[in-house]
Amino acid sequence: MENGQEQERWVGYVDWRNRPAFRGKHGGMFAASFVLVVEVMENLAFLANASNLVTYLMGFMHFSPSHSATTVTNFMGTAFLLALLGGFLSDAFFTTYVVYLVSALIEFLGLVILTIQAKSPSLKPPACEPSSPSRAAGPCEAVSGAEAAMLFGGLYLTALGVGGIKGSLPAHGAEQFDEGSPRGRAARSTFFNYFVFCLSCGGLAAVTFVVWVEDNKGWEWGFGISTIAILLSIPVFLAGSRLYRNKLPTGSPLTLIAKVLVAAALNCRTTQPPSNAIVDRPLSPENRTETNDHKQEERENGDHKNTTISYAPSEELKFLNRAAQNLPRHLPLACTAEEVEEVKVVLKILPIFLSTIMLNCCLAQLSTFSVEQAATMDTRVGRLTVPPASLPIFPVTFIMILAPVYDHIVLPFARRVTKTEVGITHLQRIGTGLVLSIVSMAIAALVEVKRKNVAQNAGLVDSLEPLPISFFWIALQYLFLGSADLFTLAGLLEFFFSEAPARMRSLATALSWASLAMGYYLSSVLVSIVNSATGRGSHWPWLKGSNLNHYRLERFYWLMCVLSSLNYLFYLFWALRYKYRRGGVRG
Known part of the structure; x- marks a missing residue:
């Protein structure tokens, strides 16, 4: 028993x-x-x-x-x-x-x-004291x-x-x-x-x-x-x-990463093969990857107690293989081939992480300029006036509809078509989100042009009064960005968790949230750079002033669209070269 x-x-x-x-x-x-x-x-x-x-x-x-x-x-x-x-x-x-x-x-x-x-x-x-004809406003x-x-x-x-x-x-x-x-x-x-x-x-x-x-x-x-x-x-x-x-x-996974990187650097002049590499039979790159993946799967699920499979160093990021050379003068930095392979996985997913920061920079606009745009528009729905802070109802509602549809309809269909377990790979999901973010920024720019044309035709360019245009126009960019968020966030969480070594999975999954944070910070930096670059000489900065009608927000959105497109090319460069830990399918 x-x-x-x-x-x-x-x-x-x-x-x-x-x-x-x-x-x-x-x-x-x-x-x-x-x-x-x-x-x-x-x-x-x-x-x-x-x-x-x-x-x-x-x-x-x-x-x-x-x-x-x-x-x-x-x-x-x-x-x-x-x-x-x-x-x-x-x-x-x-x-x-x-x-x-x-x-x-x-x-x-x-x-x-x-x-x-x-x-x-x-x-x-x-509380601030209200002003009156006989008294100035109190301290605030x-x-x-x-x-x-x-x-x-x-x-x-x-x-x-x-x-x-x-x-x-x-x-x-x-x-x-x-x-x-x-x-x-x-x-x-x-x-x-x-x-x-x-x-x-x-x-x-x-x-x-x-x-x-x-x-x-x-x-x-x-x-x-x-x-x-x-x-x-x-x-x-x-x-x-x-x-x-x-x-x-x-x-600590950070200690392991640092140890492998330092050991590889210190052993850079040596040519000795790793002591724990498989040397009794030649391995092709395909067999080598399959061996490593099998070993990793068994270790993570508790099926390895009787196994004697050894790790063989892969050809990717080959310079790190030197970290597994247990030289006497560097014994405190001795690394196994398994540890080297785990660090390689972490380094390979970092470009994917970096390529999602721009998408999250686009998402940051949902709580900044998009809200300010809607605040200048007619936010009434019948007798109800929708507060600008409630505008995220559009993307979250769309995500709530799309998530079950994707899981129960789109994904099973994709599995039947591709005849694969995953149907749509993680990197394909992330890439779809990046494309949708590009489209959303283009739509945001076009909607802003329409909004300013309405302000011009109504003679309200210099006024802070609500414009005679429904805030539902803003919903278009919200819907595309919400879809992008669903594809990318779910794809990132699963990609980082499934690809990262078992000892680093929580930290790798947290990269999804770190990307969101960096997107917020990048948005603030971009606004500062744009204002600094466009406000030179006698020119008025694109994104400065108390009246949004005087902004060049559509130009900023077009800039975001161009930067997102360049970011997508960067993503494609790494995604097409990425090899999954299991199965070797390409993104």
């Missing part, structure tokens, strides 16, 4: 009490479904504040518009960048199970601080001192918690599936599709219901809803504890 149980164990995985995890008892879609429910509540808590935070900072903390926008950008960028920390801790020291719980408690604490401050007038700067000073410390403390505790959750939760859900079977990999693909779907469900509730509460009932209620949502997510997550299989941490 003990031998039978031993064969059913998930080697390298434990349950929530750090006892061995077993096949049939731990993992699977039912276990991952708890993660999907948690993602709805987690993203609601995050986006409910992020999408409308600029209003709170301007109206109650008395920040200037530019200071408010910068603060929100920094907050969101920091939250997404901290996903790398969450992923690193999950791989190196703790399980994703533990990292999520600690991160959720940290975010809860940050939201409690923000809720208390929003509720207490004494913890906010005094921005928050400072202890109140500012409380504000930023709450914001960045929340950002730290969000980063930890983003870096651990997707990987925790994906770890529930059997890597060694086609059925398990297909189920994992479905999980990532529905992960983006649930992320959009939380976003939809945030930008509709919670934004309405913040604008009409008070920000203490908005922060309170977010606080309750993240608090309730903890018992929901814990409810699946008996079903989870949790991957044991295997040490």
Whole structure:
């Protein structure tokens, strides 16, 4: 009986009490479904504040518009960048199970601080005194001192918690599936599709219901809803504890990467072959790749206890093979061929990561210039006036519709046509998202031309009055960018998780969120560069002033379209050369 149980164990995985995890008892879609429910509540808590935070900072903390926008950008960028920390801790020291719980408690604490401050007038700067014919406007000073410390403390505790959750939760859900079977990999693909779907469900509730509460009932209620949502997510997550299989941490992946790179550099002058290479029989590149992939698959799924297969160094990034030369003077840097191959995988996925930053720069426009465009237009739908902060309802609704259609209709059809397990490869999905982002920027430029023509014809170029044009025109660019987000984010999450070595999967998955953060930062940098380049001499900068009708926003969108096209060529260069860890299919 003990031998039978031993064969059913998930080697390298434990349950929530750090006892061995077993096949049939731990993992699977039912276990991952708890993660999907948690993602709805987690993203609601995050986006409910992020999408409308600029209003709170301007109206109650008395920040200037530019200071408010910068603060929100920094907050969101920091939250997404901290996903790398969450992923690193999950791989190196703790399980994703533990990292999520600690991160959720940290975010809860940050939201409690923000809720208390929003509720207490004494913890906010005094309200601005209205001006009158006999008296000038009273002081309207921005928050400072202890109140500012409380504000930023709450914001960045929340950002730290969000980063930890983003870096651990997707990987925790994906770890529930059997890597060694086609059925398990297909189920994992479905999980990532529905992960983006649930992320959009939380976003939809945030930008509709919670934004309405913040604008009409008070920000203490908005922060309170977010606080309750993240608090309730903890018992929901814990409810699946008996079903989870949790991957044991295997040490710092960054240390391994650094060790291999340094060892390869120090051994650059030697010609000795790696001591653990397969030398008893010649291997073609195809056989070599197949051997390595088989070894990796067995190791990740606990089927390797009786195997003696050795790693053979691949021909890709051949200079790193020297790191496996165990020279006496560099014994502390001794590397196995397996470790070298793992670092090669990480280096090969980095160009794909870099090529998605431009797409996320386009996505950043959804919360900046696109909102400002809509604010100048007619936002009425019948008797209802839609607040600009609720405009993301278009992309999230489209994602909620497209995600199930893609998983249940498009993907099965693609599998029948291509007669392959994946149907549409990860890199094809990412590439589709990049193309859609190019189209969205072209549409955004054309819509802006139409909007300014309406302003010109109506004689409202110098006015701040709403223009006689429906904000539904803006929905076009939202829909294309929302589609791009679905294809790219789901594709990236699955690509990084499935391609990265087992010991680095949480950190690699976190690269998807880091790309989003860098996209936000790049957007701010581009605006500064464009204004600096176009504002020389007597020329007025394209993106400066208090009236959007005076902007050259359409030119900025065309610039984004050109840069996105160049970025797509960069992506194609690397994607066409990329060889998947299994099967060797090209992107």
